[in-house]
Amino acid sequence: MSWRKEQRRAERGYHHGNLKEALLQAALGLIAEKGAAGFTFADAARMAGVSAAAPYRHFRDRDELLSSIAQRGFEQFESRLTAAWDDGRPDTVTAFERVGRAYLAFAREEPAFYNAMFESGLPVDANPALQAASERAFNVIRAAAERLAALAPPGTPRPPAMMMALHIWSMAHGVASLFSRGDAARRKLPMSPDELLEAEVLIYLRGLGFPTDRRPAKSAEPPPVPPEASSGSGVPPGGPWGKPK
Amino acid sequence: MSWRKEQRRAERGYHHGNLKEALLQAALGLIAEKGAAGFTFADAARMAGVSAAAPYRHFRDRDELLSSIAQRGFEQFESRLTAAWDDGRPDTVTAFERVGRAYLAFAREEPAFYNAMFESGLPVDANPALQAASERAFNVIRAAAERLAALAPPGTPRPPAMMMALHIWSMAHGVASLFSRGDAARRKLPMSPDELLEAEVLIYLRGLGFPTDRRPAKSAEPPPVPPEASSGSGVPPGGPWGKPK
DNA sequence: AGCTCATGTGAACGGCTTTTACATGAGCCG
DNA sequence: CGGCTCATGTAAAAGCCGTTCACATGAGCT
Numbered sequence A, B: 001m002s003w004r005k006e007q008r009r010a011e012r013g014y015h016h017g018n019l020k021e022a023l024l025q026a027a028l029g030l031i032a033e034k035g036a037a038g039f040t041f042a043d044a045a046r047m048a049g050v051s052a053a054a055p056y057r058h059f060r061d062r063d064e065l066l067s068s069i070a071q072r073g074f075e076q077f078e079s080r081l082t083a084a085w086d087d088g089r090p091d092t093v094t095a096f097e098r099v100g101r102a103y104l105a106f107a108r109e110e111p112a113f114y115n116a117m118f119e120s121g122l123p124v125d126a127n128p129a130l131q132a133a134s135e136r137a138f139n140v141i142r143a144a145a146e147r148l149a150a151l152a153p154p155g156t157p158r159p160p161a162m163m164m165a166l167h168i169w170s171m172a173h174g175v176a177s178l179f180s181r182g183d184a185a186r187r188k189l190p191m192s193p194d195e196l197l198e199a200e201v202l203i204y205l206r207g208l209g210f211p212t213d214r215r216p217a218k219s220a221e222p223p224p225v226p227p228e229a230s231s232g233s234g235v236p237p238g239g240p241w242g243k244p245k
Numbered sequence C: 001a002g003c004t005c006a007t008g009t010g011a012a013c014g015g016c017t018t019t020t021a022c023a024t025g026a027g028c029c030g
Numbered sequence D: 001c002g003g004c005t006c007a008t009g010t011a012a013a014a015g016c017c018g019t020t021c022a023c024a025t026g027a028g029c030t
Helices: A003-012 A019-038 A041-048 A062-088 A092-109 A111-119 A128-150 A161-179 A182-186 A193-207 B003-012 B019-038 B041-048 B062-088 B092-109 B111-119 B128-150 B161-179 B182-186 B193-207
Strands: none
Touching: A019 A041, A019 A062, A019 A111, A041 A062, A062 A092, A062 A111, A062 A128, A092 A111, A092 A128, A092 A161, A092 A193, A111 A161, A128 A161, A161 A193, A161 B161, A161 B193, A193 B161, A193 B193, B019 B041, B019 B062, B019 B111, B041 B062, B062 B092, B062 B111, B062 B128, B092 B111, B092 B128, B092 B161, B092 B193, B111 B161, B128 B161, B161 B193
């Protein structure tokens, strides 16, 4: 009856060799399936082929495993946002919107990370490393907002970059957690979450006085790269939303 | 040692008399304290002074209790949003922003409900009654957006009300779940969550072409009520954000 | 070859969820 | 009033999980 476990053991020996990593991977899969709440320490151990007590050699407790995953998640998140931002190329507004799409893409493609980071209820502030990682990710948005704010049309008061960053973050997180994940994604929407967020951001930027109908703006921005005939996903003609019937 | 339980029993008799309600209240308190994930069926039973098996006479399982709470939450939510909207008085934009503040206020003041509704991970779509309640609440925002959209400045394409409603919802939910609750509220922000959301909505509405500097707009809106010298929390002079230094 | 210590095991404790058989007593019926 | 019935409660038990502890194993160093 227990030949399974014995065989497992025979295959890999008494010592696993890479248990910590195996546990992280197992947990990632389980969280993606059943959410951080449904994820079980014992299940991860089973999946790695070790006893229920083994994980305690690598993580103080279940929460520490979760924190480790959230930590990695923030790091990957930061890296993806940074890549999307691409230092503002080919122009600030285009790059800014690409960051928004990257946010949603991450939430969709890495549900386990996203869950651990934002929906697991673990106290980010209680863990300095975690908090720092979270802050580094946010700083990508913040830096992008900074560049954008610097381009504010002359004559109008310049919007605080920090505020813009918080606004953008809240929009992206709102769309992701309400419409882009799990079964909530099944709400019938008139448009895809990506389109929804893109329109939202465009309208917001327009509210700040940024020209958004054509990119790059014909304003004072020095194009770091010759503008390509970009953006198959750019603004549809007639504004950020489809043409009204 | 067990005089406690015996005494409890002596006080209220073998039958509790109102266990279902007592369990709901207990659960509400527990969820507010420890989150939906940390909430325990057994704990609620203990708090109500009954055995661990008693709750099963009133709820199929732990999830059904959670669903009941979410259901009530959506109902109260709807009622509070409806009150805040007040049928668009004294003017549409003012009322619209009041709905935004009511959203945040609900998230802050009823953390247990909000948690059960949006953060407990229970499948809203799987429960028709729950889904319907959720939809009714959203419809308040949707109706408000409808009224607002009808006031779109002439000459510009009229924004779809559904899209506006989804945008506003995502902003409110984003701000609430990132900045307005639990320990995440401790992120040092340059402004309160309420101010943050208010500015976000105002900038967004401006992006749609709505005049937001003074309310009621001097546009075509027929004021249903003589405009009061309202809004101690209205737009500060100089735009939706504070004056830039 | 032998020692040591990181890593893994099994057993055990307490707590939770859920089921089952049984107990209680409130409300109804004659 | 006496007795029946059934909703509502209880205790006990099975199965799972998290966590701890004493003990086993074997990889790597000397």
